[in-house]
Amino acid sequence: MSDLLEVRGLTKTYRRSRETIAALRGVDLTLAPGETLALVGNSGSGKTTLGRAIARLIEPDGGAIRFEGRDLLAMRGRELRAMRARLQIVFQEPLEAFNPRATVFRVIADPLRVHRLAGRAEMPEAVSRLLVRVGLEPALAARAVHEISGGQRQRVAIARAIATRPSLIVLDEPLSALDVSVRGRILALLDDLQAETGVAYLLITHDLGVANAVAGRITVIDGGSIVEEGPTKVVLADPQSAAARRLVAAVPRLHRRTEPARIGG
Amino acid sequence: MSGPLLLSVRGLGVRYRAEGQSVEALTGIDLDLHARERIAIIGESGSGKSTFGLALAGLLPRGSEVSGSIAWPGLGAAPKPGKDIGIVFQDPGSSLNPVLTVGEQVAEVCRTHLGMGWRRSYARAVELLDRVRLPSPEGIVRAYPHQLSGGQRQRVAIAMAIAGRPRLLIADEATSAIDTVVQAEIVGLIRELCSADALALLFITHDIALASGLVDRIAVFRAARMVEIGPAEEVVSAPSSPYTAALIDAHLGLDAA
Amino acid sequence: MSVLRFLRTPEGAVGGFLLAALAFVALSAPVLFPGDPLAIVGPAYLHPFANPAFPLGTDSLGRNVLAGVMHGARTSLVIGLAAAFAAIVVGSAVGTLAGLFGGVVDEVLMRITEAFQTVPAFLLALAFVSVVGPSMGTVVVAIALSAWTAPARVARAEVLSIRQRDYVAAARAVGMHPLAIAFREVLPNALPPVLSLASVIVASAILIEAALSFLGLGDPNVATWGTMISEGRNVLRSAAYLSIAPGIALMVTVLAIYFAGEGAVEAASARRIAS
Numbered sequence: 172m173s174d175l176l177e178v179r180g181l182t183k184t185y186r187r188s189r190e191t192i193a194a195l196r197g198v199d200l201t202l203a204p205g206e207t208l209a210l211v212g213n214s215g216s217g218k219t220t221l222g223r224a225i226a227r228l229i230e231p232d233g234g235a236i237r238f239e240g241r242d243l244l245a246m247r248g249r250e251l252r253a254m255r256a257r258l259q260i261v262f263q264e265p266l267e268a269f270n271p272r273a274t275v276f277r278v279i280a281d282p283l284r285v286h287r288l289a290g291r292a293e294m295p296e297a298v299s300r301l302l303v304r305v306g307l308e309p310a311l312a313a314r315a316v317h318e319i320s321g322g323q324r325q326r327v328a329i330a331r332a333i334a335t336r337p338s339l340i341v342l343d344e345p346l347s348a349l350d351v352s353v354r355g356r357i358l359a360l361l362d363d364l365q366a367e368t369g370v371a372y373l374l375i376t377h378d379l380g381v382a383n384a385v386a387g388r389i390t391v392i393d394g395g396s397i398v399e400e401g402p403t404k405v406v407l408a409d410p411q412s413a414a415a416r417r418l419v420a421a422v423p424r425l426h427r428r429t430e431p432a433r434i435g436g
Numbered sequence: 437m438s439g440p441l442l443l444s445v446r447g448l449g450v451r452y453r454a455e456g457q458s459v460e461a462l463t464g465i466d467l468d469l470h471a472r473e474r475i476a477i478i479g480e481s482g483s484g485k486s487t488f489g490l491a492l493a494g495l496l497p498r499g500s501e502v503s504g505s506i507a508w509p510g511l512g513a514a515p516k517p518g519k520d521i522g523i524v525f526q527d528p529g530s531s532l533n534p535v536l537t538v539g540e541q542v543a544e545v546c547r548t549h550l551g552m553g554w555r556r557s558y559a560r561a562v563e564l565l566d567r568v569r570l571p572s573p574e575g576i577v578r579a580y581p582h583q584l585s586g587g588q589r590q591r592v593a594i595a596m597a598i599a600g601r602p603r604l605l606i607a608d609e610a611t612s613a614i615d616t617v618v619q620a621e622i623v624g625l626i627r628e629l630c631s632a633d634a635l636a637l638l639f640i641t642h643d644i645a646l647a648s649g650l651v652d653r654i655a656v657f658r659a660a661r662m663v664e665i666g667p668a669e670e671v672v673s674a675p676s677s678p679y680t681a682a683l684i685d686a687h688l689g690l691d692a693a
Numbered sequence: 694m695s696v697l698r699f700l701r702t703p704e705g706a707v708g709g710f711l712l713a714a715l716a717f718v719a720l721s722a723p724v725l726f727p728g729d730p731l732a733i734v735g736p737a738y739l740h741p742f743a744n745p746a747f748p749l750g751t752d753s754l755g756r757n758v759l760a761g762v763m764h765g766a767r768t769s770l771v772i773g774l775a776a777a778f779a780a781i782v783v784g785s786a787v788g789t790l791a792g793l794f795g796g797v798v799d800e801v802l803m804r805i806t807e808a809f810q811t812v813p814a815f816l817l818a819l820a821f822v823s824v825v826g827p828s829m830g831t832v833v834v835a836i837a838l839s840a841w842t843a844p845a846r847v848a849r850a851e852v853l854s855i856r857q858r859d860y861v862a863a864a865r866a867v868g869m870h871p872l873a874i875a876f877r878e879v880l881p882n883a884l885p886p887v888l889s890l891a892s893v894i895v896a897s898a899i900l901i902e903a904a905l906s907f908l909g910l911g912d913p914n915v916a917t918w919g920t921m922i923s924e925g926r927n928v929l930r931s932a933a934y935l936s937i938a939p940g941i942a943l944m945v946t947v948l949a950i951y952f953a954g955e956g957a958v959e960a961a962s963a964r965r966i967a968s
């Protein structure tokens with residue numbers, strides 16, 4: 172099967188007052204339709220930069236990106252806007268990614284309206300359906316985005332991204348503020364959606380447990396370069412690169428007493 | 437190991453008003469917190485964890501109704517956010533000012549709450565950014581928030597929260613965007629501050645494994661109530677509520693396949 | 694309520710009260726003095742308080758000064774508000790487009806803004822009215838012509854910081870049209886600091902209007918304070934009240950707007966601290 176996404180030699184350098192920061196130094200990456208690829212790396216290694224470059228939100232300095240067989244970096248104007256229905260992104264900080272004056276309803280209705288997937292009359296129904304899908308009450312639609320909890324916001328962000336039924340979603344730390352029960356529901360939702368629509372995920376996460384649970388393949392980025400790539404189980408069981416070894420070694424474990432004893436009832 | 441009583445909460449309840457409805461976010465919360473003590477709050481999304489932190493800091497939005505009492509026997513007066521209480525908000529980006537460099541923002545906290553001059557505040561800002569393990573802090577002080585990665589912003593927020601040498605640190609998902617390596621270092625830093633500066637900690641998190649390695653006690657919230665509280669090891673090894681047991685079972689470790 | 698918070702500040706209370714009084718005066722002028730305020734209704738040079746029918750006296754032609762002052766309030770407020778509204782709409786649109794699109798768009802729009810800014814506001818208005826001819830509409834345009842530059846600059850500065858925010862990137866990721874992003878997502882969030890300029894713009898618009906009509910370039914068909922002051926000037930020694938009455942009205946209006954503006958800024962910042 173041909174690749175859904177193919178990234179070749181992507182570079183990006185930022186300038187910040189007197190320094191220059193090479194955030195991406197020639198990144199290669201491929202993603203097949205319906206696949207989940209975990210992108211892990213320590214903080215500041217370039218994960219978000221890569222995810223945003225793929226979502227055409229920052230212009231890379233060099234390299235090429237092909238998406239669904241087309242040259243993504245050459246797309247402009249109307250063509251680019253139409254493509255966005257197929258390639259969505261969930262931002263790392265959900266609150267920052269919402270217009271501070273928006274309601275939950277508007278956030279989720281926007282992609283449906285822009286891509287004409289629902290008319291004014293069907294909109295409330297369509298928004299409710301998406302909210303239920305991510306495990307939220309439809310009544311939440313009337314709230315302002317700052318009037319809901321952190322985990323609820325993260326789910327609203329996911330609802331916005333799946334609204335247009337894209338073929339690729341870049342998920343930038345989509346689960347980082349969710350407790351395990353909700354996280355389980357979201358992972359199941361992402362799974363269902365994948366089975367149903369064949370969407371592929373680029374899952375950016377620092378949580379190796381999550382990567383382990385959902386991604387068949389994992390790629391490790393360090394200092395803007397891919398340092399390791401392979402089946403998740405293999406990489407996590409026997410990391411080769413120093414970066415991957417460090418990440419694996421630092422995973423927090425449950426601190427139980429060795430001999431569980433029940434006190435009281 | 438823990439010090440004198442810092443904070444005493446009795447029967448705390450919070451209701452929000454939104455779109456004419458009233459949302460019960462917390463009810464009947466009792467909690468005592470001592471100096472040097474570290475408590476984690478875990479619980480499902482929307483259970484009122486952030487609300488509890490905001491209520492303690494006196495930062496609830498206008499129009500919310502608070503019942504019950506929050507007393508500060510360890511302070512003798514109402515606490516000042518920033519000075520007596522350091523807070524890391526759940527979305528660090530939105531608590532940073534987009535038009536000031538991060539150095540200016542951290543230094544400003546030192547200046548207003550520790551009465552330092554501008555030069556010393558700035559030097560301390562660099563030192564604090566180093567302590568939260570930001571790479572090349574001399575460069576990062578001059579960066580604007582949007583020029584940093586998510587995890588770097590979160591560490592700036594932590595530096596700002598501890599800059600005023602508070603008595604209580606409320607950390608709301610403060611390490612959620614930080615990789616495990618730095619996370620472990622931040623946890624070490626917090627532990628050090630608690631014992632050296634007699635800091636008390638309220639650590640709000642969804643990561644029960646991370647909590648169990650850091651705190652003395654764990655409180656579990658569910659649907660606006662505190663359903664369980666006890667010594668960390670006990671809650672983890674012998675949870676008394678079925679919800680806590682489910683949380684522990686659902687923990688995604690590397691060993692679980 | 695934010696209105697309550699506004700009225701609780703001392704500036705807001707004074708400004709709010711004076712503005713309410715002025716609005717009442719302006720609205721009740723056609724009720725209390727129906728008919729043309731420029732019509733001759735009595736003997737000339739009647740001093741104030743001499744005749745209860747003309748509390749502020751009459752002018753050189755026998756026109757009722759009180760009717761003139763009250764109808765003049767209408768003219769001043771209408772022109773001031775209309776000019777400020779036009780200036781803020783045009784200015785914030787220009788500033789938003791310049792700040793958001795950057796590059797050539799920014800360069801061109803900001804050069805134009807600077808060009809308008811280098812000409813003193815009053816001269817620009819004067820030149821425009823002398824060319825096009827005086828009427829309410831042209832006076833409004835003439836004043837707005839120079840007043841839009843300040844909102845444009847403030848809006849641009851605000852937009853430059855907003856465009857780095859993730860919600861703008863999110864709107865792009867959704868596939869929104871750039872103009873929809875500019876006017877739906879960015880502009881509403883850039884507006885508060887622009888609106889805080891409103892009081893200054895209204896006040897200076899009223900002063901410019903008065904100066905234009907003082908020079909005889911106001912709309913000749915309506916009563917304006919500037920025209921009244923100018924006509925009174927010729928007889929300043931014998932009938933100073935003819936200039937003093939509209940002069941005081943002008944001063945009170947400008948001060949009221951100034952205080953109201955200060956009160957609004959105060960109330961807004963109080964809210965920001967509280968939240």
Ligand SMILES: Nc1ncnc2c1ncn2[C@@H]1O[C@H](COP(=O)(O)OP(=O)(O)OP(=O)(O)O)[C@@H](O)[C@H]1O
Pocket residue numbers: 185186187192194212213214215216217218219220221263377582583584585586587588613614615
């Ligand atoms: N707009 C910018 N200007 C300058 N430097 C930037 C900018 N955005 C990111 N950087 C820098 O580029 C590097 C990579 O940032 P990026 O956001 O891609 O990291 P990340 O892997 O997503 O990290 P995290 O896990 O902390 O979110 C970091 O060192 C960061 O400071």
Ligand SMILES: Nc1ncnc2c1ncn2[C@@H]1O[C@H](COP(=O)(O)OP(=O)(O)OP(=O)(O)O)[C@@H](O)[C@H]1O
Pocket residue numbers: 317318319320321322323348349350452453454459460461479480481482483484485486487488497526
């Ligand atoms: N400003 C607000 N107005 C109305 N309701 C609110 C407001 N803030 C929070 N809520 C509601 O109150 C409840 C508790 O919210 P809170 O933010 O305390 O949850 P949380 O435990 O921190 O959840 P999470 O883990 O998702 O961050 C939620 O149902 C939320 O929707």
Ligand SMILES: [Mg+2]
Pocket residue numbers: 218219220263343585586587
């Ligand atoms: Mg990131």
Ligand SMILES: [Mg+2]
Pocket residue numbers: 320321322485486487526608
């Ligand atoms: Mg929360």
